[in-house]
Amino acid sequence: NAGVTQTPKFQVLKTGQSMTLQCAQDMNHEYMSWYRQDPGMGLRLIHYSVGAGITDQGEVPNGYNVSRSTTEDFPLRLLSAAPSQTSVYFCASSTAGRVDGYTFGSGTRLTVV
Amino acid sequence: AQTVTQSQPEMSVQEAETVTLSCTYDTSESDYYLFWYKQPPSRQMILVIRQEAYKQQNATENRFSVNFQKAAKSFSLKISDSQLGDAAMYFCAYRSTGTASKLTFGTGTRLQVTL
Numbered sequence: 001n002a003g004v005t006q007t008p009k010f011q012v013l014k015t016g017q018s019m020t021l022q023c024a025q026d027m028n029h030e031y032m033s034w035y036r037q038d039p040g041m042g043l044r045l046i047h048y049s050v051g052a053g054i055t056d057q058g059e060v061p062n063g064y065n066v067s068r069s070t071t072e073d074f075p076l077r078l079l080s081a082a083p084s085q086t087s088v089y090f091c092a093s094s095t096a097g098r099v100d101g102y103t104f105g106s107g108t109r110l111t112v113v
Numbered sequence: 114a115q116t117v118t119q120s121q122p123e124m125s126v127q128e129a130e131t132v133t134l135s136c137t138y139d140t141s142e143s144d145y146y147l148f149w150y151k152q153p154p155s156r157q158m159i160l161v162i163r164q165e166a167y168k169q170q171n172a173t174e175n176r177f178s179v180n181f182q183k184a185a186k187s188f189s190l191k192i193s194d195s196q197l198g199d200a201a202m203y204f205c206a207y208r209s210t211g212t213a214s215k216l217t218f219g220t221g222t223r224l225q226v227t228l
Contacts, residue, residue, distance in 0.1 A: 033215055040122075042204060042218040058215065090158065092216070101148050101208075102216055104158035 002026050006091050006105035013081040013112045021076040021108050023091030029103070030096040032074040036060065036087040037107075043090065049074055050096070081112045115140045115207050119219035126195045127227050133180075134190045134222045136205030144210045147181070147188045152202040152221075161203070164188065192224075200226045 007022045025032065033048040045058030047066040055066050063085060065077040074093075078085060088109050092102035116139045126132035138147070149161040164172045164181050172179050176196075180189045192199055205219040 031214070035216075035218075040220060042117075042119075042220040043216075044218070045215055048215050088156065092158075101146075101150075101160045101163055101206075107156045107158075109156075 004091055004093050004103050004105040006089075006108055009106065009108060011108060011110050013078070013110065015081060015083060015112060017081050019078050019081065021078075021089055021091070021110075023074045023076065023105060024072050025074075025091075025093040025103070026072065027093060027095075027103065028071060029093035030071070031094040031102075032068065033058070033092045033094075033102065034064070034066065034074070034076045035090045035092065036085075037090060038087050046076065046089075078110075083112045086110060086112045115142075115145075115209065115217045117205055117207050117217050117219040119205055119222050121222045122220070123223045123225070125225040125227060126192070126199075128195055128197060130195055131191060131193045132195055132224065134192075134203050134205075134224070136188045136190070136219055138186050138188065138205075138207050140186070140207065140209075142209055146208045146210065147179075148206040148208065148216070149177070149179070149188075149190045150204045150206060150218075151199075152204065153198075153200070158204075162190065195226050197226050197228075200224055 004025045034046040035043040049055045049068040091105040094102040145166045147164045151159045162174045176193045202221045204221045206216045
């Protein structure tokens with residue numbers, strides 16, 4: 001049981017480049033989310049999904065796109081990277097029923113230069 | 114919108130002693146969940162303890178316990194018999210029970226454990 005798998009673990013981008021952060025879970029969780037973590041600011045919600053085909057914006061959605069075509073996968077796309085997007089990104093998943101908290105991936109450290 | 118406040122950016126405790134981390138939150142909902150997550154240097158987010166708002170009894174997990182004061186909207190974490198492995202960032206988080214439930218985090222408390 002792999003849980004939540006995020007790739008890559010580290011990435012350096014140049015300003016203006018695009019990329020996709022991958023997230024996959026094998027627990028058949030309905031809910032999936034993307035957070036970014038910045039020093040002194042905790043984790044802030046970027047986008048989330050309550051099921052395949054359903055996504056919505058979180059607190060800091062600008063510059064990011066998501067889609068959810070399957071229950072398992074929830075990729076995060078950076079359309080045109082900016083230095084302000086330098087951060088650690090976490091994907092997380094959860095059941096819709098009994099609430100056990102979210103299960104988190106191991107994170108992606110992204111640096112935009 | 115819900116907010117979560119952790120007013121202690123850093124705390125320090127001696128090994129084997131007890132420490133309490135503070136968390137307050139603001140919500141207009143009556144039913145919700147509260148969590149404490151631990152983030153060690155490995156960066157992994159680890160669920161420490163959870164509390165359901167409709168339960169008056171404080172949650173306990175081994176050396177970790179909470180003091181949940183619903184009226185005061187307070188949710189503190191007590192770590193007893195502190196160990197070196199407890200050194201980490203600790204985040205308090207709120208989750209509503211609605212369909213689009215998501216986590217709202219505080220800014221975290223960095224806990225140092227000294228010999």
